[in-house]
Amino acid sequence: MATDIKDVAHAVEAAAVMGLLRGRPRLLALGEPTHGEDALLDVRNELFRQLVEEEGYRTITIESDCMRGLLVDDHVTTGAGTLDEVMERGFSHGWGASAANRELVRWMRAFNDGRPVADRLRFAGFDGPLEITGAESPREALFALHGYLSTRVDTELLHSTCTVEALDRLLGPDDRWTNPAAMMDPSGSVGQSAEATELRLLADDLVALLDAQWPHLIATSSPDDRDRARLYGRTATGLLRYHYWMADTSPSRMTRLVSLRDRMMADNLLAVAGVDAAAVGAAGSAAPVDRAPVLVHAHNGHLQRNKSTMRMGGLPVEWWGAGAIVSAQLGAEYAFLATALGTIRHQGVDTPPPTTLEGTLYALPENLHVVDARRLTTALGDTRIEPRVSPWFGYSPLDPAHLADTDGIVFVKDVTK
Template identity: 65%
Template sequence: MATDSKDIGASAHPVDAASVMGLLQSRPRVLALGEPTHGEDTLLELRNELFQQLIEQEGYRTIAIESDCLMSLRVDDYVTARPDALDTLDEVMGRGFSHNFGASAANRELVRWVRAYNDGRPASDRVHFTGFDGPLEITGAASPRQALTALHGYLAAQVDADLLPCTAETLDRLLGADGQWTDEAVMMDPSQSVGRSAEAGELRLLADDLASLLDTQMPHLLTATSREDWDRARLYARTATGLLRYHHGMADTSPTRMSRLCALRDSMMAANLHALAERTPVLVFAQNSHLQREQSSMRMWQQPLVEWWSAGALVSAELGEEYAFLAMALGTIRHQGVDTPPPNTLEGLLYELPQASCVLDPRELSSALGAPLPPPRQSPWYGYASLNPAHLPTVDGVVFVRDVPES
């Protein structure tokens, strides 16, 4: 490999807004920062500082993280000081995040900062904080009840009853007990899923009818309610149809089941990002595999390789240069058994740089690496995924963090 850290060091810059924007032709509508692992506040603190600069200097007005889109409505209500929002910061952190992200001190600090930044600003200039993931966990999915009933309730309050495809009582009867939807045993045993029952099939049709009614009544609804309320109703519609589609996939017994489920999840993510980007420029933070342009893959439970197109790949295909992706790589997470990277890997070469963190131009980095490219680093811990050097041509920037101490 014809390179060393001196060659790479020439392309290393501070992790700040000016360095990031210097890598791009213009300000993208969606600017995504990926992380190679979850739950490390060192990485989140770096994200916080960068996002705060991009909000202050570049006019970004939405932060979207890999968290439940419905739960995060509490967070957005809090940071924008919505008049009917009564939650305290403690309540928001406890009930507004999925994946245990509310326990993070860095996430708490970002929520606090956004609330303070918004104080005294007109509604049109406030920063929104939202999740763009569906109500999903690796062990299962939520009941579609919340999204369906909220969508129905919004429409029932504004349109003639004759236009509604069903009553609230019909929805309640078809939904049945929520426990049948959220049973974690379904992930390993598709036969226990209710996703392809007669009731679920009828709910999918009704959800589609309700979503269609929302679209066809848009002029009236935007006059009768606020744009914010209509946007939330659209979120309920996307989530209801997406969840019912996901539950249908959970009942699948074919070998492609997990690839299909991963693809459906990222499709929901992409739809949420599209909707957010319609309103304001968006900063996104999630795992690299959800944001990269290359096809994502992983192995689960000794099954065949699972492959799917990520939310980033889907949004990039639609928005083109209006989507930008910064991939994060790191040197060590010693408390998780991730020690000094081998010197013949991309991370090993970056580890020789003196900076604790830096951002690099992938074009300059590729040139410095030369040919052949170094092999991908093999992760000793399932919770961390290294950056594949072959992906550099489809990355807009590389953010490297040398060492990640225990949070």
């Protein structure tokens, strides 16, 4: 069996990855089983560099705030802002402090310098403005959408929908929305207040106005500006929906919240890939900007095709993640590489048992491989593979029962600081 497994393992190179896939996907998703390890981001960076130089990739999107990501995209495409400013303000989840993320942004900017616009690399965040402890105020997205419309749509038509003053009054102080206590205590959320309910209606009306004016907007704004307007609309309505369910008291509250987050992720991924259904329907021949093929990077749990699971407050939660939603829509145009790890010794994750999937792969000689998941399944045959149990909550081992749902496995034998 060991010989067979060696035969299905290759160096992590763009050509080897593309050789595992049945076609050329619009979205190539690379998952990770833990956050915060720059060693994994270094692997991502090198793969993206090769995909750019050898396979024509021009976009990377990561699990970070979609609104903040616009600052990173502006920097890598035009040089706007300094690298320090972009790393501080352009990422959520504290990922601006990552040396590997900094190197990614620096390299993208250097690559783009002097290139024609059509050949420049693009960056996007595809997460909502959400943290594990709560959600942002919808203010930025609502005001950005209103601002876009205010310079292109008849003033009376826009004001009959809502004014800046009305939005400001209904929003109130932003700390009402960002109260961290609301994540665990629904009574701390303003999401079902009279003001929030009215804001949901106004946000929906603003998006409807955007759709209704689309023929005019095609002639008066650039494709990038229109794509951003759609992003503002998705984010505003998504945040208000998320805040509504933060105030819910039913037993399904947490399932609803994690599902809504991944739904926002999925919508953003489809838009980045140029298949934003709402925009196509409204625009006809003026489809969204096509940035495919795109490398996607996030936690395995967000990108896998099978149901995602976790425990919150001691209770199991199951939901369909962004990858499952996107895969259901794109089919073969979505590909998923899961990352598996051998050890993270500085986190107490030691050599995996040989009866686990990770333990089987740990016998490979080199530290880094990409493994053909389908051929690995054949090589394992009737060998009993047990699920690995992590002693550290921050690492999620692969479930061998879903090996067939992946297009490949990136295996990192030992993760070191």
